[in-house]
Amino acid sequence: MRRKLLSAAVCGSALLLAITGCTATSSTDSTTSGGLTGSGSGADCIIDSPVSIGAAFSLTGAAAQYGAGQQNALELAAADLNKVGGVSYELTIEDDATDPKQAIQVFDSFIASDASIIVGPTLSNTAKQTDPIAQDAQVPVLGVSNTAAGITEIGDYIFRNSLTEDAVIPQTVKAAVDTLGVKKVVVMYSNDDAFTESGYQAFAAALEDQNVEVVDTLTFSKSDTDFRALLNKAKQSAADAIVVSGLIDAAVPLVSQAREIGIDTPIIGGNGFNSPALLAGAGAAAEGVIVGAAWNSASDNEQNVKFIADYTAAYDTAPDQFAAQAYAGMQIIDHAVRSGCSGEREDLKASLGNVTDVATVLGNVRLDENRDAVHDALVQIVQDGKFTILN
Numbered sequence: 001m002r003r004k005l006l007s008a009a010v011c012g013s014a015l016l017l018a019i020t021g022c023t024a025t026s027s028t029d030s031t032t033s034g035g036l037t038g039s040g041s042g043a044d045c046i047i048d049s050p051v052s053i054g055a056a057f058s059l060t061g062a063a064a065q066y067g068a069g070q071q072n073a074l075e076l077a078a079a080d081l082n083k084v085g086g087v088s089y090e091l092t093i094e095d096d097a098t099d100p101k102q103a104i105q106v107f108d109s110f111i112a113s114d115a116s117i118i119v120g121p122t123l124s125n126t127a128k129q130t131d132p133i134a135q136d137a138q139v140p141v142l143g144v145s146n147t148a149a150g151i152t153e154i155g156d157y158i159f160r161n162s163l164t165e166d167a168v169i170p171q172t173v174k175a176a177v178d179t180l181g182v183k184k185v186v187v188m189y190s191n192d193d194a195f196t197e198s199g200y201q202a203f204a205a206a207l208e209d210q211n212v213e214v215v216d217t218l219t220f221s222k223s224d225t226d227f228r229a230l231l232n233k234a235k236q237s238a239a240d241a242i243v244v245s246g247l248i249d250a251a252v253p254l255v256s257q258a259r260e261i262g263i264d265t266p267i268i269g270g271n272g273f274n275s276p277a278l279l280a281g282a283g284a285a286a287e288g289v290i291v292g293a294a295w296n297s298a299s300d301n302e303q304n305v306k307f308i309a310d311y312t313a314a315y316d317t318a319p320d321q322f323a324a325q326a327y328a329g330m331q332i333i334d335h336a337v338r339s340g341c342s343g344e345r346e347d348l349k350a351s352l353g354n355v356t357d358v359a360t361v362l363g364n365v366r367l368d369e370n371r372d373a374v375h376d377a378l379v380q381i382v383q384d385g386k387f388t389i390l391n
Helices: 014-020 064-084 100-112 124-137 165-180 194-209 228-236 248-260 276-286 302-315 321-340 345-352
Strands: 051-057 089-095 117-119 141-143 158-160 184-190 213-220 241-245 267-269 290-293 358-360 363-367 378-383 386-389
Touching: 051 064, 051 100, 051 321, 064 089, 064 248, 064 302, 064 321, 089 100, 100 117, 100 124, 117 321, 124 141, 124 158, 124 194, 141 321, 165 194, 165 241, 165 267, 165 290, 165 378, 184 194, 184 228, 194 241, 213 228, 228 248, 241 248, 248 267, 248 276, 276 378, 302 321, 321 345, 321 358, 321 363
Parallel strands: 051 089, 051 117, 117 141, 141 158, 184 213, 184 241, 241 267, 267 290
Antiparallel strands: 290 378, 358 363, 378 386
16 A cells, blocks of 8 residues: 655645745655555655646637636646656646536546546536536546636535635725725626626625615626617716626627717726736727736736746737636646645545645635635726736
8 A cells, every 4th residue: 555654844836846946845655556646745756647637618609718828828837847847747628618518528528537637617607517527526626717606615526726706806896995986886797607696796795895885787698799778877877887797708898888988987897807808809998997806917926927928928928817827726736746646536636625825826825624715816907008906
């Protein structure tokens, strides 16, 4: 039987070791079985066989804007980690087509294969369909962009490194109230998507906490592209701001059409607005939009600076938050694999349950007792065509 004597202080991910030169304390392992259990731990972990990782991202369909960046970042992270040595990763990324039915097929194929863990899917709405299948099959899942409530409640094999809407939106609303003096708002949200509905619930609670009056609540479908009728209604309310929970495909036309009809009040968006696609698609209309964020692209965190430079060089475009979270997801998986020196599903599940202050491109990340991410968030505003921190 394989016997492990793990060090009490395992240094962070191998990628951090490569960047900082940090040296992990070593451990011993009397035997190795080959395969996915290895010897040593942390930087000294050696696993003979590649650790297989399956990822389901939305590469086509309504969420393709997010999935493309996630794919790029996951491939970049795997390539970086494979240069470190000791542990290698074999990555398979499949398109869930922004369709829960397609995502279920992808998850089934990963479960039937030798995948040690599944990363994804891109949308919370899809995760609510796929994650119960992985839970039943006892395959660990790491969500890297699922922010809706109830995701990790699906079961103890489900983890995520993406901050929930409940963690980010209250800070966003408070910042808008403190800096802009917002007292009454119109709320708009897509009511046919788990992520945007969860965002709406978080906004409603945060607005109540800040004693902000909601003068009207307007709903739309995630497939809608013409918001002029709703926006004209919002304009007539004379609210101080418009609060929106929607995906990026709705965010761009909604913001653009609001400015076209003369709405110049601030627009406060949920996590779906946090993408360079908003800046590219809405252009000058995006000026003044306020968005909560789980990733500070301006952070001088050494890993973050290197990630942005490498990503931009590799793909000729800057990463967004979804890409940063995907890259951080691989860093967390690597930390978990190395801390237990095993890519076996059960061992990986156990190691993910002990993730504490892993240094990533998002900053130090902890997974709490509910398997949810804990790390700093921030509030941004679009100024001069860029996301900048709202002070």
